[in-house]
Amino acid sequence: MANLDSYQKAGVDYEVLDRVKREAVARAKATTGLLAAAGGQEYPASRGSTAYVFDYGGLTMAMVTEGLGTKSMIAQSYLELTGDSRFADTAIDAVASIVNDVVSVGANPIVLTAYFSTGDAAWYSDERRSLELLRGWQKACELSGATWGGGESPALPGLVSAEGIELGGCALAIVPPGRKPVFGDTVTPGDAIVFLGASGLHTNGASLARKTASELPDGYLTKLPSGRTFGEALLDPSVLYPAFVKELLASDIQPKFLNPITGHGLLKIMRAPANVRYVIEQVPDVPEVLDFLAKYDQMDAAEAYATFNMGIGYVAVVPADDAQATVDLATKAGYEALIAGEVVAGDRSVTVPSLGIDFRGEELNIS
Numbered sequence: 001m002a003n004l005d006s007y008q009k010a011g012v013d014y015e016v017l018d019r020v021k022r023e024a025v026a027r028a029k030a031t032t033g034l035l036a037a038a039g040g041q042e043y044p045a046s047r048g049s050t051a052y053v054f055d056y057g058g059l060t061m062a063m064v065t066e067g068l069g070t071k072s073m074i075a076q077s078y079l080e081l082t083g084d085s086r087f088a089d090t091a092i093d094a095v096a097s098i099v100n101d102v103v104s105v106g107a108n109p110i111v112l113t114a115y116f117s118t119g120d121a122a123w124y125s126d127e128r129r130s131l132e133l134l135r136g137w138q139k140a141c142e143l144s145g146a147t148w149g150g151g152e153s154p155a156l157p158g159l160v161s162a163e164g165i166e167l168g169g170c171a172l173a174i175v176p177p178g179r180k181p182v183f184g185d186t187v188t189p190g191d192a193i194v195f196l197g198a199s200g201l202h203t204n205g206a207s208l209a210r211k212t213a214s215e216l217p218d219g220y221l222t223k224l225p226s227g228r229t230f231g232e233a234l235l236d237p238s239v240l241y242p243a244f245v246k247e248l249l250a251s252d253i254q255p256k257f258l259n260p261i262t263g264h265g266l267l268k269i270m271r272a273p274a275n276v277r278y279v280i281e282q283v284p285d286v287p288e289v290l291d292f293l294a295k296y297d298q299m300d301a302a303e304a305y306a307t308f309n310m311g312i313g314y315v316a317v318v319p320a321d322d323a324q325a326t327v328d329l330a331t332k333a334g335y336e337a338l339i340a341g342e343v344v345a346g347d348r349s350v351t352v353p354s355l356g357i358d359f360r361g362e363e364l365n366i367s
Helices: 004-009 014-029 031-038 070-082 087-105 123-126 127-144 207-217 230-234 242-250 265-271 288-296 301-305 318-334
Strands: 052-056 061-067 110-117 146-151 164-173 192-199 256-258 276-280 311-317 337-344 349-350 357-360
Touching: 070 087, 070 164, 070 207, 070 230, 087 110, 087 127, 087 146, 087 242, 087 256, 110 123, 110 127, 110 242, 110 301, 123 127, 127 146, 127 242, 127 311, 192 242, 192 318, 207 288, 230 288, 242 318, 256 265, 256 318, 265 276, 265 301, 265 311, 288 301, 301 357, 311 318, 311 337, 318 337
Parallel strands: 110 146, 276 349
Antiparallel strands: 052 061, 061 164, 110 164, 192 311, 192 337, 256 311, 276 337, 349 357
């Protein structure tokens, strides 16, 4: 069983958060009749999924609201230490947290809105930092194929620190005509598991990374084995996966399950409702910064793979006959990808024999 003590010590208790998420899903479900009264129809399976999916006006649409979390605090600290602004990359992270979720129901994003909240409007007086933030957001929208439709940028003194900024937003996506939304309910034994690579920390684990930096004598300036600094590596921008999903949906491949590997790490493969066992025979190389974090916090393999992405940025479960085609499609679109394993009969679980990992279904309960 995964041990998340290290992450809980950093102030993030997934057991508490997941309980609240389940309560939110139940209360949201109670409002479903209002959509029907307006002439729409929801897909019940999307409740608790990566995005809410519904039919309206002849279209199947998906929506999600997401936020980056505390990674912007790392960018601010790094700027103060080095004078190097990485807020363009941080904006890409924020967009990734949104679009990587909405595409995972088998939809292509078309509109993205932004939410930037600060503790003091003076945050924007640093023109380089604020313009880089906007440049990164625009670039991420372009890479995702989504129009930036506007947003909101409140100043919230007393709620957000004066030097801080919270980044989030909402995406609207369309399931292509002739396609059905992807919820993971069709996953069956015999299917193949494909992994797409990650660039590093991505959008989860920042609280633990900040805690680690506070304990290191040189903090974010700590040198990694490659010679890069800890802070520099932490701020590598997240990989955006909409281009992969768009190509996948334009092909003849019928994906069974799609999901970014974010909070909960490898446990996220079990987000699909199918009662099956996921056997992972091959994992990608672990990014240097994640290897450093796991070793510093003395995590065993199970804890590390249930906390960080450990190099696995995205998972696609597809029919076995389509596994190599999925890898080829991803590679052509610019991603690192590999056939990682297969789905077999058994109780809901994930096993990585080479690492001695065996996650049980009850360890992931978010819906």
